[in-house]
Amino acid sequence: MKILHTSDWHLGQHFMGKSRRDEHKALIDWLLALVDSESIDAVIIAGDMFDTGSPPSYAREMYHQLVLDMKARQCQLVIVAGNHDSVSMLNESKSLLSYLDTQVSSQANLEDLASHVIALKDKSGEVAAWVCAVPYLRPKDVMKSISGQSEQDKKLGLLQHIGVFYQQVYELACENNKSLKQPVPIIGTGHLTAMGGQVSESVRDLYVGTLEALPTSVFPKFDYLALGHIHRAQAITKDGHFRYSGSPIPLSFDELGREKSLVVIDTEAFAEQGPAMDLFDEKQEPIQLHTIPTFQPMQSLKGNLKDVLKQIDKLAIIDGTMLWLEVTVIADEYLSDVHKRLVEAIEGKSIELLRVMRKSAVDTKKAAFESRQTLSELTVKEVFEKSLQGNADIDEEESVILTNLFNHCLIEMEDSQEKQV
Template identity: 30%
Template sequence: MRILHTSDWHLGRTLEGRSRFDEQVAFIEELSGIVEDNAVDLILIAGDIFDTVNPPAAAEELFYEALNRLSAGGRRGIVAIAGNHDNPERLCAASPLAVRQGITLYGLPKEVLLPSPSLFTQLNPGDGSTVRRARAGQGWMELAIPNCPPTIVAMLPYPSESRLNEVLSESLDENILREEYSKRVQQLFTTFAQHFRPDAVNLGISHLFVRGGVESESERPIQLGSAPTVEVNALPVGAQYVALGHLHRAQSVKGAPIPTRYSGSPLAYSFSETGYAKSVVLIEAYPGQEVTTQEIFLRSGYPLVKWRAKEGLAQVQQWIDEGKDLNAWIDLEVFVPNALQAQDIHNLRRQRERLINIRPVFPETEKIAAEARSKLPIDELFRKFYQDRMGGAEPEQELVAMFLSLINPDDNETTSIAEQQIVVDKEAETA
């Protein structure tokens, strides 16, 4: 069978107040074509379908229209779970209607699902022409999909303490909170995965931040601190593929014992994602066999680019006249000796409506910033870079030492100091 994994649509989201609705409509159109062209049997949408818990009406209408098109009148299965930006109850409000089209909307981590309603079964008496929920329970279900083997899906929507309705630890220590959170996720997935069978295609889907994933600025924090991260061993044992949502950069989860991926968002939602390739994942799966995956790159959506005009406004005007990045959203830094006049800004925006940010850079300010950076020790610069890329996580001392040894292979003193620090840290842990 063929499965398509997507997530983080963030319908209704804007870019610095500019609507992205037309781009989101284009994505749905492109996705529908991909699904048809590749004869997809099941679509997994791993959370953050909407950008807010109270999405605009147009965003909800677009989502329901997408479900209607993608389900093909109930002949194709769809599983959509709630992410941290979604309102679980609101997302699932249409479930009584959706299930009759082979669509499962699943909002809360411990919600109990039921098989397809008896009336639906009577109207579709097992002829195999439409998707049915054959069996189901808390966090899992078995789907009967036309011309496919039994498909069992373990589902864990965004599992915050409030949505779990649990207090995971009385401690305020971040390390303890993270450990308890990861253990709880593992317990839930272990329970759900008990329903996996060797004669079925076994899948997992969740909206989580698995340790080691690479974030971008467009993912607004799901809560303070790093407690929500989970370890790779928390993922469901026995699944042939785990579809994740939350991180907007498409990536595989390093160290996962089974194929586990973030599909990423279909559009770039901040300029930190400049240069990211946007995609969905196509999975081919058979019972008892390793899956094969294919990343299908998306064309819809305008790219986000950064312009850095060191030669001032004349250079910006030249780029505009040349038609540079004509269909892109642009973040502009322009080097100027004096403050920009309102007329200058108006003139630029009049010529390029998708020119989002215009930030003047004054040479003296740039010089001061460069001097401040140059005074930091190289290991401190590396730590700051690592923390920026890894969501505030502190790099292990061994990693810092390795970095220092690579850039200073002949600097025995630097390496020696780093190695001594590792020994001290390990002795402290032992004590």
Template identity: 30%
Template sequence: MKILHTADWHIGKKLHKHELAPDFDLFIDWLCQTISAREVELLLISGDVFDLANPSSEARKQYYRALMKLRKLDCKIILTGGNHDSPAMLNAPREILKELDMHVVGGLPEDLADTLIPIQNESGQNEMVIAAIPFLRDADLRSAAEGETYAERVEAVQKGIENTFHQVADLCKTHYPNVPALAMGHLFAAGMSTSESERDIQIGNLAAFEATHFGDYFRYIALGHIHKPQQVKALVPTFYSGSPIPLSFSEYADKKRVLILDTEKGYEPESIAIPSFRQLLKISGNLEALQFKLSELENSRALDTLIELILKEESYDANKILGFDQLVTEFQKPGFEIVKHRTDFTHKIQGASALYNQHTQLQDLKPKEVFEELISRHEYDTETQKEILAAFDELLEEVQSDDKTAADA
């Protein structure tokens, strides 16, 4: 049997207010082509189907459109909930989807046997069983006891994860003896490399689960939650497929993929690269370097390239800030969009209290005296310094006028 493992779709995700819906649509089209070309019979989606627990109507429509496209391929689908998903929302159409050979386990059921989904061959015999374990919430894993320490709570969560997987393994042995079993999971395994788009799981990263505690019963464990594709050090083949599209600028260099198992050959998966539909760029340098790098850009992707622009300068300079803001505002190049920009100064501005020695009290100084001391630390020419002081006087007068008006009211 050929099985495809993916996870962390995050439908409805926005990258700095920029919609990633077109990226997901292109991924689904590619996924359908891959399933058809590789004759995949089973699709595993290991959690975080949506980016928000209460997704928008557009995100829900995109989800159902994706399922209908996949359904046309006569491929069985098993989908579990992640920490971003609402179990109730995912489970709502479960009975209808089941009739279409799509199995959804949004949250941990009361009866763990309900996580077991048998896969039958053409003769109607059980060929395999999938333990579809969703994201395990704190309430699923332990009962809160008054007086527990933080360390004890973390240990209880970790032990709860271990017990859940072991109990499900025992159920597989009981209900489906001598049938290969695979497991799905959505959690943070110890030692994994993460990105800024991931939210901490359980009680922070200290609750990272030691993957050897999964045991050695399952032939393969298909994980979700970590967006960077990677293998987990465990007793059986255990992998994060990673997210199919970049979800943050920290993922700009990740090689996105899906994993395909051919059980006739074994349970080590083959990594299939997903085409890059959109490029995320981090561009940094001083003002002159940024201007040059932006002018040299060439787009070779189907979708607009999104840019994070970082101004790096030795010292704070109001003129450079003004020039940087102007560069961002006026940037117009087909196929490119600056969606995030920030400044990074090697020598940061001191706080007002740090401008004077410890014997000087800030409350004894006038605002203009503090400002004059601040700009004296920078190498402005005389004309620029006059313009800055004039602008400060104008702002100060406006603030004092507003304060007076408020006091007279």
């Protein structure tokens, strides 16, 4: 069967005063067309379906219409809650939606772990995959606080409880597999920050309790782990089976420059991953990335005022569309007419100026001061991050890999020090 993984839709978001309603409508239309053309059997949305706990009515209408559209296509839908989603709001229609082949996991339930194991069935009605539907985990959902604990003890305790929760749900899925004639793939979900993931401006700091990021060792050996929360599409394991789908539309200007995508997993291809018997045998890849088209033109320009004005003149505007523009003006002196001159430059063009920022000499001095900091003033992690930032030869993909390796080394070093104590 084919399973589509996406996340972080943020229905109802207002972007600097602008509604994303039309973009989300275009996204859903495109997605439904993909479900039809690729014969998708199930869709997993890994958290942050909505932007706020009280989304506008049109966002709720889109949500419920999506469920009906998926049901009409006999495509199952699995939705797990993210940190932006309201548990109570998702629970309002949870029971009703289950009759429409939509399963919602809004909160960790230690008393009913079986509710987190969802069977995905193929067109013939046979179980073709299990989904360990784990939503955003709040500390109170998986552990009880103990008075007098140190920060480090809380961190280690929470990490252990999260690992145990994932393992228990995974073991239930493995047990379910024993009842089948042939075991099927087990797909995990998560809405959190995993080590190695690179965030963007629109991603709010997310700490699961006191944990800044979880090591991949916390997760069981899922055949695939569908992650949400980080808006940049990226894999966090070498084989690409643990990955963030990323948000389907740019939720901040710094998300521009990278294609938005979603993931389609072919469960049948997992069984074909062994060594090829025939050199000319072309095995099907179990994971395919599908590029999402741009539904709203956006552009971010940076430079001194003269350069920015030239860049505006060269902007390519698509007929019938309005370009959303962000400008960062770098100037040593204070320019009182920056906004006025920018407004004059876009007059008569299909451009809407959403944000103007200035980078002054003060920022430059601050950056110079930070570069003179001694090693004693920085943590090990800060030294590593500054080294990465200062090396122009390392691209983003290599940076993710290096960060992941560094974090693993750091954990091993800390564990070794604790054992010596």
